[in-house]
Amino acid sequence: MAETILVVDDDLDILELLKMNLEPEGYNVRTASDGDSAVQSACMDPPDLILLDVMMPHKNGFQVIEELKNIEETKSVPVILVTARGQTEDKVRGLDTGADDYITKPFDLREVTARVEAVLGRTRPIKYINPLMRAMGEGFSEKGLEQLAGHLQAAAAIQKKLLPEQAPSLDGFDIATLLQSSTSVSGDFYDFIPLSETQIGIVLGDVKGNGIPAALLMVMIRTALRLLCHEEDTPALILKRINDLVARDTEADLFATMIYGILDTETSTFTYSNGGHCYPLHWNTTRNIDVLKTGGMLIGAFEEATFTTGTCLLAPGDILVFYTDGITETEAGDDPGSDGNRGVSENSEQSDVYPDAIPTDTFYGGDRLAVCLSKNAALSASALCEAVVNDLASFSGSTQTPDDRALIVIKRDV
Amino acid sequence: MNFDTTIGEENISTLHIEGKILGNATETFRKEMETQLQTGHDKLVVDLTNVPLIDSSALGAIVTTLKSCQESGGKLVLLNPQKAVQEVLEVTHLATVIEIYDTEESARDAFM
Numbered sequence: 001m002a003e004t005i006l007v008v009d010d011d012l013d014i015l016e017l018l019k020m021n022l023e024p025e026g027y028n029v030r031t032a033s034d035g036d037s038a039v040q041s042a043c044m045d046p047p048d049l050i051l052l053d054v055m056m057p058h059k060n061g062f063q064v065i066e067e068l069k070n071i072e073e074t075k076s077v078p079v080i081l082v083t084a085r086g087q088t089e090d091k092v093r094g095l096d097t098g099a100d101d102y103i104t105k106p107f108d109l110r111e112v113t114a115r116v117e118a119v120l121g122r123t124r125p126i127k128y129i130n131p132l133m134r135a136m137g138e139g140f141s142e143k144g145l146e147q148l149a150g151h152l153q154a155a156a157a158i159q160k161k162l163l164p165e166q167a168p169s170l171d172g173f174d175i176a177t178l179l180q181s182s183t184s185v186s187g188d189f190y191d192f193i194p195l196s197e198t199q200i201g202i203v204l205g206d207v208k209g210n211g212i213p214a215a216l217l218m219v220m221i222r223t224a225l226r227l228l229c230h231e232e233d234t235p236a237l238i239l240k241r242i243n244d245l246v247a248r249d250t251e252a253d254l255f256a257t258m259i260y261g262i263l264d265t266e267t268s269t270f271t272y273s274n275g276g277h278c279y280p281l282h283w284n285t286t287r288n289i290d291v292l293k294t295g296g297m298l299i300g301a302f303e304e305a306t307f308t309t310g311t312c313l314l315a316p317g318d319i320l321v322f323y324t325d326g327i328t329e330t331e332a333g334d335d336p337g338s339d340g341n342r343g344v345s346e347n348s349e350q351s352d353v354y355p356d357a358i359p360t361d362t363f364y365g366g367d368r369l370a371v372c373l374s375k376n377a378a379l380s381a382s383a384l385c386e387a388v389v390n391d392l393a394s395f396s397g398s399t400q401t402p403d404d405r406a407l408i409v410i411k412r413d414v
Numbered sequence: 415m416n417f418d419t420t421i422g423e424e425n426i427s428t429l430h431i432e433g434k435i436l437g438n439a440t441e442t443f444r445k446e447m448e449t450q451l452q453t454g455h456d457k458l459v460v461d462l463t464n465v466p467l468i469d470s471s472a473l474g475a476i477v478t479t480l481k482s483c484q485e486s487g488g489k490l491v492l493l494n495p496q497k498a499v500q501e502v503l504e505v506t507h508l509a510t511v512i513e514i515y516d517t518e519e520s521a522r523d524a525f526m
Contacts, residue, residue, distance in 0.1 A: 045439055046438055208474055276508075296507055297508070362466065
């Protein structure tokens with residue numbers, strides 16, 4: 001998810017300039033033109049960082065920091081002060097008041113971006129731990145926080161190791177994967193589990209929620225799946241057992257969406273069950289797109305959930321695409337690519353290949369993914385992954401990844 | 415995201431929300447529903463007419479609140495979700511366990 005920066009300056013030109021500079025870097029930018037509205041905006045919806053001008057009428061930057069540090073919601077939001085050149089006293093005073101860094105005016109825009117990124121890089125790991133800090137209450141200490149940050153990094157390293165380093169090679173099929181993480185601990189995951197000479201289990205999922213609890217849930221699901229896929233026959237039964245396990249053992253707001261299926265290279269079938277996950281796309285050589293909807297509820301929120309199993313047959317040249325919502329919920333940039341990628345709806349021939357798609361121009365949506373797939377169907381699986389990434393970049397006007405993205409492309413050899 | 419909660423007949427709370435429920439706004443949304451529950455309002459209408467998109471944490475907040483309402487004998491219903499939100503509710507199959515209404519009247523009637 002994109003990080004939000006609140007920019008505060010009484011000079012509207014500077015506000016606009018900073019906004020124009022930071023948004024293409026993938027940040028959400030909010031602005032305030034005086035101290036009072038800055039404090040109000042920060043309290044209503046605490047940003048990830050505040051870029052704060054010192055010299056403002058009525059209430060100056062120092063007074064704003066002081067207020068923010070006394071408010072529960074905003075006291076841990078990092079602040080970069082913007083001071084006039086040569087005002088060393090300001091810098092010292094600013095850092096004393098609790099600013100995290102400062103920038104001198106007139107500034108170099110590249111320096112602003114670098115400092116913003118540096119401060120966010122330092123504070124990002126701490127933010128994950130905020131829920132734990134609240135849980136610890138008064139028992140919280142700086143040292144405890146450092147330990148937790150250490151544990152988090154260890155968790156991230158373990159999680160990375162759990163993901164297959166490369167897609168499996170299977171006779172008659174070309175498989176490629178992509179995983180982009182916005183943070184150190186990703187909610188998206190995938191796995192390939194060899195079941196027999198001719199069968200492989202494939203899972204793609206998205207654990208909802210944030211930080212350590214979500215990472216632990218992902219590890220739990222992955223482990224359960226690895227054990228269960230040899231015990232149960234059908235994907236629906238496997239999802240049901242994982243659902244019951246998670247629903248019993250975790251809070252209702254911690255859940256996952258996932259698709260699990262078995263690719264059989266002998267029969268060229270994919271037998272699957274979809275637990276509330278974005279519908280995978282099946283492109284076939286007659287240029288039709290089917291969506292794989294069969295399944296049931298998202299995983300882990302309701303013990304009474306039930307699932308069904310579906311099958312699809314893969315003809316030579318057919319393509320299956322699995323993805324997470326980080327792809328379809330990619331937001332449009334202000335300046336879309338000039339090759340008209342946003343103009344999908346104007347293309348009458350292909351506009352309804354994916355009728356359930358998000359139809360707005362705001363989000364990338366399944367429709368654009370389907371079109372991108374159709375256009376590039378002749379490519380190899382890994383080139384198709386790349387084509388999707390490029391299409392997303394031209395749609396959003398940015399190569400930054402504000403959300404986690406995962407993609408699996410499976411293509412049957414012609 | 416902005417919101418405005420009104421309490422009407424039969425102690426039904428309606429949360430009118432405006433804007434995307436994403437990121438930090440999700441926490442505000444969650445807290446507001448919690449506040450309603452804590453003050454004894456377990457009949458909730460969440461008006462999504464002006465919500466273009468919600469994130470997964472917001473879905474989680476809805477699921478948790480739905481369950482709490484049911485436990486105390488109340489109910490949570492959704493009002494008029496827009497296409498992108500409706501799609502998320504359908505893909506996740508939450509549309510099969512949450513009552514969804516098109517109009518404020520029919521949402522309120524759901525509690526009678």
